[in-house]
Amino acid sequence: MVFVTGIGIISAIGKNVSETLSSLLESRTGIGKIHHLQTIHANNFVAGEVKYSLQELENLAGLKNSNYNRTTLLSLLATQEALLSAGIEDITTHRTGFISASSVGGMCHTELLYEDFLEDKSPENFIDSHYTGAHATDVAKHFGISDYVTTISTACSSAANAIMLGARLINNNILDRVVVGGTDALCKFTFNGFNTLMILDKEWCKPFDNNRKGLNLGEGAAYLVLESERVVKAENKKVLATLSGYGNANDAYHQTASSPDGQGAYAAIQKALQVANLSTDKINYVNAHGTGTANNDLSEATAMQNIFKQNIPPFSSTKSFTGHTLAAAAGIEAVISILSIQNKTIFPNLNCKTQMEDAVLFPVTNLQKNVEINHVLSNSFGFGGNCSSLIFSKN
Amino acid sequence: MAIYINGTGCISHQNTIDVADFFENAQVACQQRLVAQEPDYKNYVPANMFRRMSHVIKMGVAAAKISLQQAEIENVDAIITGTGLGCFEDTDKFLRAIIENDEQLLTPTSFIQSTHNTVAGQIALLIKCHNYNFTYTQQGLSFESALIDAKMFLNENKNSNILVGGLDEAIQPYFDLLLQAGEIKKQEDIIVEIENNKTKGFCLGEGASFFVLSNEKHKNTKAEIKGIKTFTSLKDGGDLQNKLSLFLQELNLSVNDISLVLSGNSGDVEDDKILNETNRNIFSQTNIAYFKNLCGEYFTASAFALWLASAIIEKQEIPTALVNKPTQGLLIKNILILNQYRNSEYSFMCISSC
Numbered sequence: 001m002v003f004v005t006g007i008g009i010i011s012a013i014g015k016n017v018s019e020t021l022s023s024l025l026e027s028r029t030g031i032g033k034i035h036h037l038q039t040i041h042a043n044n045f046v047a048g049e050v051k052y053s054l055q056e057l058e059n060l061a062g063l064k065n066s067n068y069n070r071t072t073l074l075s076l077l078a079t080q081e082a083l084l085s086a087g088i089e090d091i092t093t094h095r096t097g098f099i100s101a102s103s104v105g106g107m108c109h110t111e112l113l114y115e116d117f118l119e120d121k122s123p124e125n126f127i128d129s130h131y132t133g134a135h136a137t138d139v140a141k142h143f144g145i146s147d148y149v150t151t152i153s154t155a156c157s158s159a160a161n162a163i164m165l166g167a168r169l170i171n172n173n174i175l176d177r178v179v180v181g182g183t184d185a186l187c188k189f190t191f192n193g194f195n196t197l198m199i200l201d202k203e204w205c206k207p208f209d210n211n212r213k214g215l216n217l218g219e220g221a222a223y224l225v226l227e228s229e230r231v232v233k234a235e236n237k238k239v240l241a242t243l244s245g246y247g248n249a250n251d252a253y254h255q256t257a258s259s260p261d262g263q264g265a266y267a268a269i270q271k272a273l274q275v276a277n278l279s280t281d282k283i284n285y286v287n288a289h290g291t292g293t294a295n296n297d298l299s300e301a302t303a304m305q306n307i308f309k310q311n312i313p314p315f316s317s318t319k320s321f322t323g324h325t326l327a328a329a330a331g332i333e334a335v336i337s338i339l340s341i342q343n344k345t346i347f348p349n350l351n352c353k354t355q356m357e358d359a360v361l362f363p364v365t366n367l368q369k370n371v372e373i374n375h376v377l378s379n380s381f382g383f384g385g386n387c388s389s390l391i392f393s394k395n
Numbered sequence: 396m397a398i399y400i401n402g403t404g405c406i407s408h409q410n411t412i413d414v415a416d417f418f419e420n421a422q423v424a425c426q427q428r429l430v431a432q433e434p435d436y437k438n439y440v441p442a443n444m445f446r447r448m449s450h451v452i453k454m455g456v457a458a459a460k461i462s463l464q465q466a467e468i469e470n471v472d473a474i475i476t477g478t479g480l481g482c483f484e485d486t487d488k489f490l491r492a493i494i495e496n497d498e499q500l501l502t503p504t505s506f507i508q509s510t511h512n513t514v515a516g517q518i519a520l521l522i523k524c525h526n527y528n529f530t531y532t533q534q535g536l537s538f539e540s541a542l543i544d545a546k547m548f549l550n551e552n553k554n555s556n557i558l559v560g561g562l563d564e565a566i567q568p569y570f571d572l573l574l575q576a577g578e579i580k581k582q583e584d585i586i587v588e589i590e591n592n593k594t595k596g597f598c599l600g601e602g603a604s605f606f607v608l609s610n611e612k613h614k615n616t617k618a619e620i621k622g623i624k625t626f627t628s629l630k631d632g633g634d635l636q637n638k639l640s641l642f643l644q645e646l647n648l649s650v651n652d653i654s655l656v657l658s659g660n661s662g663d664v665e666d667d668k669i670l671n672e673t674n675r676n677i678f679s680q681t682n683i684a685y686f687k688n689l690c691g692e693y694f695t696a697s698a699f700a701l702w703l704a705s706a707i708i709e710k711q712e713i714p715t716a717l718v719n720k721p722t723q724g725l726l727i728k729n730i731l732i733l734n735q736y737r738n739s740e741y742s743f744m745c746i747s748s749c
Contacts, residue, residue: 250528
């Protein structure tokens with residue numbers, strides 16, 4: 001059994017857990033006009049930006065002249081909050097790891113200097129901070145974590161895999177405690193990439209709506225502190241939730257598109273249920289991947305229908321609050337899933353009005369309070385066919 | 396629990412595809428950039444997929460296919476890859492297009508293939524593998540991260556076959572970036588004996604090395620992976636030597652049990668200091684060979700070293716390109732790989748005959 005003892009988050013809906021919870025309770029989306037990302041598309045699209053400049057993020061972290069890029073600072077801020085929330089003061093008391101996730105790492109910085117590099121103008125060295133795993137090295141070092149540090153990059157499912165790996169490292173008695181999650185900063189590279197795929201909605205995304213037009217990109221970071229049963233007992237720690245199940249599978253259908261029957265998603269959910277030793281009727285809420293693209297939502301809906309049959313639990317996509325934060329998404333949604341359990345609340349899927357014609361399900365669209373939530377399923381899928389599901393349970 | 400290497404595939408600067416030629420024609424090339432000798436990819440990749448694949452995807456998919464063929468299996472229970480750089484050719488292409496076209500009229504292909512998990516995803520597509528699929532990226536420990544996961548996976552899932560690989564490409568724009576950052580050794584400073592370097596910098600290499608691992612022995616089993624450990628914050632040479640003693644102790648091995656050390660010197664006089672000190676202090680009586688003058692320095696060069704160790708144990712032969720003195724008749728029982736990347740990331744791997 002693996003216990004969640006700390007959470008930390010920064011996204012478009014707040015710079016910490018309490019701001020995030022307020023936004024969720026007030027159904028206040030963080031998706032809006034683009035202010036920080038320098039792109040010619042800024043006036044034509046909305047995005048879930050973290051509402052701080054690079055300098056402001058550095059100030060928030062209490063740093064000066066750190067030379068950290070946005071990806072690293074987001075990671076550092078969310079990790080800081082997670083460690084604080086877990087009441088960890090001395091990192092060296094247990095075998096501690098840091099497992100992060102990112103899709104493009106330092107691209108937000110690289111793309112600003114690449115033109116000078118191409119024109120042979122010898123800009124400052126940006127290659128060392130470009131590497132996707134570089135932020136993990138820096139953040140782990142900042143907090144003195146050294147027993148195991150690695151980064152997972154499986155596109156939009158990355159943080160789910162980081163969380164899963166952390167649990168397995170504890171279950172295999174390799175670590176006692178591990179900070180797990182992911183980070184991604186908005187950048188022109190990703191923005192233009194998704195734009196060329198023509199899956200960006202220019203207005204607020206409408207996950208699971210029949211008239212959905214695509215996703216809104218977001219940015220942020222979120223981390224959980226996972227601890228072993230031994231540590232939790234020895235230190236009499238407050239437990240926020242347990243990570244009871246996890247599953248990873250590959251759709252093996254197409255490099256970017258999900259299969260129409262949601263085979264990979266189905267397999268990931270089924271494996272997570274198996275690990276948690278739960279039947280489908282025990283799941284009280286599903287925090288869906290729900291990007292708002294025609295392809296993902298249909299594939300995920302089909303997988304859910306196949307898994308849950310007639311009894312589909314209440315579900316919602318909170319990407320309508322945060323935007324799709326790519327490699328950080330499963331971290332952010334893990335924190336939201338745990339907030340759901342703690343507050344007995346299902347946060348709504350915003351902007352969904354019309355049921356999908358080709359599916360029988362419809363998400364929760366209004367805040368639901370006083371719901372007994374014992375088990376939450378959180379789904380994440382990505383390019384490369386990567387599908388991952390996690391189950392968080394009430395302790 | 397034993398981890399057996401049942402199949403391997405390697406594409407590198409050397410001819411590592413033709414198994415009959417075991418470094419007989421090895422070239423210790425004095426070049427700043429050591430590119431891979433590539434096979435006829437049509438033997439491994441369907442033509443319709445081949446056209447769109449970038450350099451690293453081709454190397455990765457082909458090396459994976461070769462290792463599956465050797466292990467005589469068509470599918471696996473897990474695909475785990477490690478890459479420090481990811482798919483840089485496609486990343487560079489898309490970045491250039493953004494800059495040159497001012498974010499307009501772009502096509503998605505290079506973006507789609509730029510994600511780090513592209514190779515693991517393409518292998519899954521090719522062999523229709525719906526199972527566990529992971530991609531790690533942690534600079535010089537990317538492959539080691541994949542291997543540590545593989546070890547756990549075999550512990551959790553008995554009787555499974557895993558495909559694990561390390562891959563990185565040394566394409567021109569990346570080389571240019573490193574050159575500009577001052578990381579590449581000056582041409583006039585390059586010498587054949589990598590361990591005797593007195594100058595800064597390394598020669599950039601590339602490659603893809605894949606392994607089929609299992610708890611079960613197979614008629615083609617080459618070697619056993621006894622242990623793996625990684626370190627990110629070493630204090631000094633003494634710290635590494637202490638950690639090495641502990642590592643050997645955990646494996647019930649003494650220094651005398653090590654038949655050969657594959658030392659990951661990059662040729663950078665500063666970065667190699669700790670490894671040289673360790674080799675001098677602990678392995679003064681042991682055969683030491685260097686491999687980065689054969690494959691170049693790159694994030695997943697340790698995967699090349701694992702391939703090399705596995706081949707040496709299988710053939711019970713150390714190629715003369717690796718050691719100066721004759722080693723015929725030497726029983727090669729355990730090989731220790733000591734690797735470092737930029738003197739900030741270190742790893743140990745122990746590979747044994749079985």
